[in-house]
Structure formats: C-alpha cells, structure tokens
Amino acid sequence: MTIFITIIHIIVAISLIAIVLLQSGKSAGLSGSIAGGAETFFGKNKGRTIDAILSKWTSVAAVVFIVTSLLLALLR
Template sequence: MLKTVLMVIHVLVSLFLIAVILLQKGKSAGISGVIAGGAETFFGKNKARTMEGTLERLTTIGAAVFIILSMVLTLLMAK
C-alpha cells in the first residue's frame, strides 16, 4: 500500500518537474545577451521575485523531492 502511494506521488512529482522545466526560459541569450547585458544587473537583484526565480526555486524543490522519493522507493523495493 505504501509503495503504491509513493509511486503515485513519484509520478506526480515527475510530471510537475517536466512542466516547471518546460516553462523556464533558456539560459543562452545569444548575441542579444551581450548587447543588453547592462539591464541584467537591475533584474538580477529582484530575480527571486520574478517568475524565473520562482520557477527556479520550484525546480530545485521538485528535484530534491524526486531524488529523496527515488531513494526511498529503491529501499522499499529491495525488501
């Protein structure tokens, strides 16, 4: 019973991670990043308040939960 519940949560966390990662912008700005580099300093200070900062934080939390659940499920399956 516990294994089934954890597997369902694991699948939901995986789908959540996929969605959050797909919503993020790419890090490579190309040549436009070189030209508009000065504007990044202002937004860098308030990055945590932006949608990008929130998505990065959610990705980190989701990845940590995914890794922990993977280890727990591995231990439970070994028994």
C-alpha cells in the same frame, strides 16, 4: 504505502519536466541577454523574477524526486 509513494513520484516527475520546460534558455541571444540583464540589474525584486522562482521550484522538485526514488528503491 508503495502505491502512494509511486503516485507522488509520478506527479513530481511530471511537474519537474514542466518546470524545466517553462524556464527560459540561457542562450536567448543578444536581445535576451540585454533584456534579462536589465531586468535583474535594475529590478528591485531580484529574487522574485520568474526565472528565480522557477529555479527554486526546480531545486525543490529535484530533491523530492530523489527522496521518492530512494524510498521506492528501499521499499522494493
């Protein structure tokens, strides 16, 4: 059981790192703020932008990472 949770924990940790690295920075400069503002202001699908999807997946991966960390701590 511990080995299975450890494998899941490692996969979630690597995916969390990848998801965070895929997100665009908040300080993208003037051109990034203008383009990003136009995309979210005029876009019909505000929740379906790449940044919104990555933000949701970051939250999910973080919760799974915390749960697997707690399970590993309790099992050892």
